[in-house]
Amino acid sequence: MALPELEPGVLPPGTERLRGEVRDFLRAADFEPRCDSWLTGADPEFSRALGARGWLGMTLPVEYGGRGRSPLERFVVIEELLAAGAPVGAHWIADRQMGPSILANGTEEQKRRFLPAIARGECFFAIGMSEPDAGSDLASVRTRAERADGGWRLSGTKVWTSGAHIAHAMVVLARSTPGATRHEGLSQFIVELPSDGVTIRPIRGLSGEHHFNEVVFDGAPAELFGREGDGWRQVTAELAYERSGPERFLSTFALVRLMCSLSPGAASGRLLGRLWALRQASLAVAGALADGRTPDLEAAMVKDLGTRFEREVIEVAREQLGVEPDPASPDQAARMLAQAVVQAPGFTLRGGTNEILRGIVARGLGVR
Known part of the structure; x- marks a missing residue:
């Protein structure tokens, strides 16, 4: 191992x-x-x-x-x-x-x-990966690409598509040919937005905010991105960038900073200690990317540990700040805590659920 x-x-x-x-x-x-x-x-x-x-x-x-x-x-x-x-x-x-x-x-x-x-x-840009009823099983792609005059046409649905309503283009993972395995026959395509054959519907969050979308393709024109049939390799390479960055443990840092100023103590100190360790791990992945490597396994570990940390921040803040989360409150701590609370369900889901990531790590370590 x-x-x-x-x-x-x-x-x-x-x-x-x-x-x-x-x-x-x-x-x-x-x-x-x-x-x-x-x-x-x-x-x-x-x-x-x-x-x-x-x-x-x-x-x-x-x-x-x-x-x-x-x-x-x-x-x-x-x-x-x-x-x-x-x-x-x-x-x-x-x-x-x-x-x-x-x-x-x-x-x-x-x-x-x-x-x-x-x-x-x-x-x-927006990215079209997740699909209805597929969960984190990215290989369960039902969106299909068919050749057409001058390019390709896409048919299918993507969900949890962040920022599609303001994006100028979208990269979509679709099945272009049958494959011997689920990971074969996948390709990536670029769809410029807005476009005929593309319908974007908002998926509202718990507080009513709009950043997620459902995107439906009905014969939408698309251009091949990369090599046909190489979509799975391209997507997994992109995920190293998506999973390892400091956003995986700094999404709640504004709350940590506020908590440290309003309620300094041992609990805040423990959070900062863990935050520093996560930063060093993320920085190591950035160094690997700078050397031209693709540290998929290490990126998955950073994402798993970082998003669990972010949920812990919320629990500590609830205890330390002594305020109720309220997005309309004049109190900054109550507003910021509310922002973190409504986003927390997605922390361990976006970019791949923690359970899926642990499977990736286990396979990489040879124990699965």
């Missing part, structure tokens, strides 16, 4: 100056900090301001509109934005995973069309 081995992530020279620049920008920006801001806090104008600063598409090559910076430099920017509870939801998926995926798998035309716009904060 082999345990994962990653070198501790070490931030490169110059990142403290970069961190200071981001903090100065955030102090001057006008927004109310919130929990889960990378999912629920969409502000296209804020995204464009980040793009103008060069803080979107940071790792993309300069020739495609990026800045050619390292994943570790991007890590610094991301953790400052999340720690501040900034409204980064509009560009999040495009910047986090679709930019790197398009760079790795897209045609030259697709790279020229999408990457500079992503880096400017002018092109937002």
Whole structure:
């Protein structure tokens, strides 16, 4: 049985100056900090301001509109934005995973069309993976792609599609040919939005907010993304970006920071200690990505541990703050606690349920 081995992530020279620049920008920006801001806090104008600063598409090559910076430099920017509870939801998926995926798998035309716009904060993406009645079984894909004049046509339904209502394009996993196994015969496709044959319906959260969607494809025009039949490999590579980032343990950091200021003590100290350990693990994955590796197993571990930590934050906050969660309260602690509570059911589901992730880890360790 082999345990994962990653070198501790070490931030490169110059990142403290970069961190200071981001903090100065955030102090001057006008927004109310919130929990889960990378999912629920969409502000296209804020995204464009980040793009103008060069803080979107940071790792993309300069020739495609990026800045050619390292994943570790991007890590610094991301953790400052999340720690501040900034409204980064509009560009999040495009910047986090679709930019790197398009760079790795897209045609030259697709790279020229999408990457500079992503880096400017002018092109937002959604991802179509989950389907009705499939749970976290991503391979249970029933959405189908059929060849048509000039491209492909998609038919099927995707659910829990974050930001589809504000996205300019969507990457969809669909079954393009029959396969000997469920993981074969899958391909990814790009659908530009809005588009004929695409219906987007809101899925409201517990508090009535709208960031999830059901997306129905009825002969929607699509273009192949990557190689036909290579969809499963492409998706799993993207998931390393999706599962390992600091958003997996910083979604509730705005609440942790408030709790530490209002009710410092042993409970807050224990949370901060665990938070630091999770940060080091996430930073190690970022270092592996910077070296060109795909640390799927390690990313799954970070996601599992991080999302369990975020739910624990809520329980500690309930005990320490002595307020009832209320999204309409004039009290910031009550508002922020309410934001965390209504998002908590999704913490251990999005990006793959913890049970599925533990199966991935078990297989990677050779015990399953």
